[in-house]
Amino acid sequence: MSVYLDHAASSPMRGDIITVFSELGALVGNPASLHRPGQRARGVLEEAREELAAAVGAHPTEVIFTSGGSEADSIAVLGGWARRRDDGRARCLVTAVEHPAVLGAVEWGAEAIPVTADGVADVAAAAEAIDEHVGLVSVMAVNNETGIVQPVDRIRELAARVGAWTHSDAVQALGHLPVDFAASGLDMMSLSAHKIGGPVGVGALLARREVVPRATGLGGGQERQVRSGTVPVVLAAAFARAATLAVDSLELEAQRLRGLSRRIGGAAVAAGGRLNSRDDGAPHIVNVTFDGIRADDLLFLLDQRGVHASVGSACRAGVHQPSDVLLAMGRTPDEATQSLRFSVGWSTTEADVDELCRVLPEALAQARAAF
CATH class of the missing domain: 3.90.1150.10 (Aspartate Aminotransferase, domain 1)
Incomplete structure (x- = not known):
């Protein structure tokens, strides 16, 4: 056994998601191409964007497809922090129990918010640390090792008071706890498909329309000039369907x-x-x-x-x-x-x-x- x-x-991938792969696997065309196969692929991609947005309380224009949660985290933290430095906000704060894709920013000069013995981000320490020089604060929704739920709302309120952007890694929350990007008041949120029975290799960064992190890579800027690379249409469609099933x-x-x-x-x-x-x-x-x-x-x-x-x-x-x-x-x-x-x-x-x-x-x- x-x-x-x-x-x-x-x-493991859900049976319904394997069906999506079977149905769309023969799809031909780059969604950035102008010919009819490309436009058919673009149509499937935009339908997936709309479906994922509906599942997580976002507007379709706020969905930036990525290769997974780690890339979404990196764009949000490094790209968001870089953009805020243009505003004279040189500090970035992340909690001490973040996923390595976020916590790794400490090696780039970000500061860590401590946690209690229970693994919960110390809100009092966050309140003391967050000031007008902070451009970005990242606090995960659910810790990936312990499952402990973090005080995202309270830290977001502290950040909002001084005009700092707030990002949350919600990879472990999707499908297990309610996720509503619009209601959260967050500026950015990271998601991943393969934690909810979707395929490996696709995730998403949700970013409010007025929030534009700096691109962390070169290329054609296919996803809102933030993320480059040909978007894998079939993976995006499978992700959206997995999110719908998980949320329902x-x-x-x-x-x-x-x-x-x-x-x-x-x-x-x-x-x-x-x-x-x-x-x-x-x-x-x-x-x-x-x-x-x-x-x-x-x-x-x-x-x-x-x-x-x-x-x-x-x-x-x-x-x-x-x-x-x-x-x-x-x-x-x-x-x-x-x-x-x-x-x-x-x-x-x-x-x-x-x-x-x-x-x-x-x-x-x-x-x-x-x-």
């Missing part, structure tokens, strides 16, 4: 996933683990610290038994180092290397969780013996 519990890294089933699916996550958390605690996630967090992510093991050992032993989880962010896969997110939460280096992430999704069943509960104690015992 194979049990896939790494949906936060990448979720959100309420019932979130309830189902939360039930599965609670079962996983209960089994982990019964086996001696400590939860780094919160019950009021996103419904699909459970992060657990197990004392007396190496996370890589337990991950391998579970994998041998057909249960596939993660040591944290997929972007850290293969890099043996403590989790930056858990370190920012005040965990010790040992604790940050003894933690696993289990994440559920549309294909996860009760039987999958039954199997995890069955094999976890045995795998833990073997991991502790090897420690």
